[in-house]
Amino acid sequence: GAGVSQSPSNKVTEKGKDVELRCDPISGHTALYWYRQRLGQGLEFLIYFQGNSAPDKSGLPSDRFSAERTGESVSTLTIQRTQQEDSAVYLCASARRRGTNQPQHFGDGTRLSIL
Amino acid sequence: AQKITQTQPGMFVQEKEAVTLDCTYDTSDQSYGLFWYKQPSSGEMIFLIYQGSYDEQNATEGRYSLNFQKARKSANLVISASQLGDSAMYFCAMREDSGGSNYKLTFGKGTLLTVNP
Numbered sequence A: 001g002a003g004v005s006q007s008p009s010n011k012v013t014e015k016g017k018d019v020e021l022r023c024d025p026i027s028g029h030t031a032l033y034w035y036r037q038r039l040g041q042g043l044e045f046l047i048y049f050q051g052n053s054a055p056d057k058s059g060l061p062s063d064r065f066s067a068e069r070t071g072e073s074v075s076t077l078t079i080q081r082t083q084q085e086d087s088a089v090y091l092c093a094s095a096r097r098r099g100t101n102q103p104q105h106f107g108d109g110t111r112l113s114i115l
Numbered sequence B: 001a002q003k004i005t006q007t008q009p010g011m012f013v014q015e016k017e018a019v020t021l022d023c024t025y026d027t028s029d030q031s032y033g034l035f036w037y038k039q040p041s042s043g044e045m046i047f048l049i050y051q052g053s054y055d056e057q058n059a060t061e062g063r064y065s066l067n068f069q070k071a072r073k074s075a076n077l078v079i080s081a082s083q084l085g086d087s088a089m090y091f092c093a094m095r096e097d098s099g100g101s102n103y104k105l106t107f108g109k110g111t112l113l114t115v116n117p
Helices: none
Strands: A005-007 A010-013 A019-024 A031-037 A043-050 A065-069 A075-079 A088-095 A110-114 B010-014 B019-021 B032-039 B046-052 B064-069 B074-079 B088-096 B111-116
Touching: A005 A088, A010 A019, A019 A088, A019 A110, A031 A075, A043 A065, A043 A075, A075 A088, B010 B019, B019 B111, B032 B064, B032 B074, B046 B064, B046 B074, B074 B088
Parallel strands: A010 A110, B010 B111
Antiparallel strands: A005 A019, A019 A075, A031 A043, A031 A088, A065 A075, A088 A110, B019 B074, B032 B046, B032 B088, B064 B074, B088 B111
16 A cells, blocks of 8 residues: 555553564655654653754653664654553654655554553 | 644534534644544545645635635634444544655544444
């Protein structure tokens, strides 16, 4: 399909384990965002990539969270030593460019459950 | 202070009627954008409509329109002729365009809309 693709769709893991979430943006979209959505809440910004520029990591909640993206391709969000409060849906979005009216297009998210 | 406030945790509307979902925002930027997204129970976020701060006319997209009142800092979503498939969570979001902005979206807490047959 032509949309943002995220994998896995669901992940259940034990507290203390590391997890890696993957996002494949829409082809040609230079901007990529990761958000977290806790149950019944709105989305919280985590990190932003724009082309080859340095990412904006200002939303990452702790140093256990990191993300990578090579150029304008796939991004991975890694959470080390997971805690129960990390349980949430992690959503990835991409946008055509840093334009003023460019909507972000979201993937279906990864539902992460920490036991 | 919250940047996006959605005061209606839940709303009910009869099928075929119109409904207004409230959104107020807080920013000191002159240039910003306002977005509405729909999130059905399946979880995907669906972009509905966009309003730029310099747009003089209210945005419309099919049955969706945005009632933009800049002085009041409100950007209410109006859904006309509601359909059962409109039942979902609706999020208002803002993007601030100040220098160096990463164009991240700041979201409200959402309004759960239920359309009754």
